[in-house]
Amino acid sequence: MPNTVPENSVGIVTPQCLHFDEPLLLRSGKSINSYDLMIETYGRLNDKKSNAILICHALSGDHHAAGYHSKDESKPGWWDHCIGPGKPIDTNKFFVVCLNNLGGCAGSTGPSSVNPDTGTFYGPDFPVVTVRDWVKSQVALMEKLEIVQWAAVVGGSLGGMQVMRWAISYPEKLRHAIMIAVAPKLSAQNIAFNEVARQSITADPNFHNGRYLEHGTYPKKGVMLARMVGHITYLSDSAMRDKFGKAAEPINSESIAGNFGRDLRTGKLSFGLNVDFQVESYLHYQGERFSERFDANTYLLMTKALDYFDPTVDYDGSLSAAFANSSCRFLLMSFSSDWRFPPERSREIVDALLEAGKQVSYLEIEADQGHDAFLLPVPRYIDAFTTYLQRVSDEVNS
DSSP: OOSSOOTTSOOBOOOEEEEEOSOEEOTTSOEESOEEEEEEEESOOOTTSOOEEEEEOOTTOOSOOSSBSSTTOOSOOTTTTTBSTTSSBOTTTOEEEEEEOTTOSSSSSSTTSBOTTTSSBOGGGSOOOOHHHHHHHHHHHHHHTTOSSBSEEEEETHHHHHHHHHHHHOGGGBSEEEEESOOSSOOHHHHHHHHHHHHHHHTSTTOGGGTGGGGTOOOHHHHHHHHHHHHHHHSOHHHHHHHHOOSOOOOOTTOOTTSTTOOBSSSSOOSSSSOOBHHHHHHHHHHHHHHTTSOHHHHHHHHHHHHHOOTTTTTTTOHHHHTTTOOSEEEEEEETTOSSSOHHHHHHHHHHHHHTTOOEEEEEEOOSSGGGGGGSOOHHHHHHHHHHHHHHHHHHHO
16 A cells, blocks of 8 residues: 555545345245355445445456555555545435345355355355346345435446346335446356356366365466456457557567567567467466465356346346336446447447436446456546546535
8 A cells, every 4th residue: 555545545444344145035046045155345334325336346356445454455456446535426415325146256146255164165155146046135235224225326337237126126226327338238258258167167176076175275366367367358459569569660570579469578579389479378366366365156146147147038128118117317328348248238238228208318438458448547537436436426525
């Protein structure tokens, strides 16, 4: 952490673990008899309890969205650009709640937790959870916090899918739905990427059919490969070119490095199977770092939740019919270079909302950072986000 806490930081925060004894019936027909949810909160709930915002995290996120856990922590929470005093989700105006979803590996009950019925790790016995199940658990959290209605539910990517489910299943419980870099359901290409990632994990010799913790090991190589595949899809070609090389120039034998994002690690080719290019080194680093903190079984569950999400399944394939009972207002934002959830997928949602007669605002932002842009301080994105939430604040704090 910096020597002094930035003025626009929420500062040092302490996570809370909340326990739920009420059984949670899952979409699969299975149930979880009791569970824990790890959460963080920022800001203060006003006297009317009307200024609460729920943050839904994406695939690899967790409850630590802003601030620092200690003075020794070098990086703040994953959405610190957007949460804090004077930031788009202004903690001087809102009470912000972020949780680690059920099935996660950052303190909430998941595959790496001990099953109270067996005394050993859940591992592969932890049931598959869906976006619908997460939102049901978030409703239980809402009730425990004695919040009647969210001022807004906000999320990007997989988090945006949870926002969508809130608006469809619990329309009276939120005033605004803010979905960023989202799609109404995954394309076949996205499902294919997820399957390659899962196969990378399950093919690792240390996977042990998901019971690796009982064997005192971990499928590190498989998780690294899964993250490397995923990370490629989060960046655009231009973002990778900017990160790993100079502007495009003619390639010749003397000038291989510095072209089209092809910078070499050592300035020359090894003519072997070594890591020659900076982009290779970067992917190895990202995979290594991710494998140290993220549970393999959780990764399998999260990608399945992505694959299974389809809000039209109960409405004869009609997205507008799914939104028929929604009463909140909607904001959608997409990014021009996001090829995983491209702008046309957001426009599908906008069109369905308009067909259903709902109030919706939409902004497509020119940005080179790809899908990851929703996590970054892109100026137009930050400005639009701030302006919209100022109006929300005026509503709920007046």
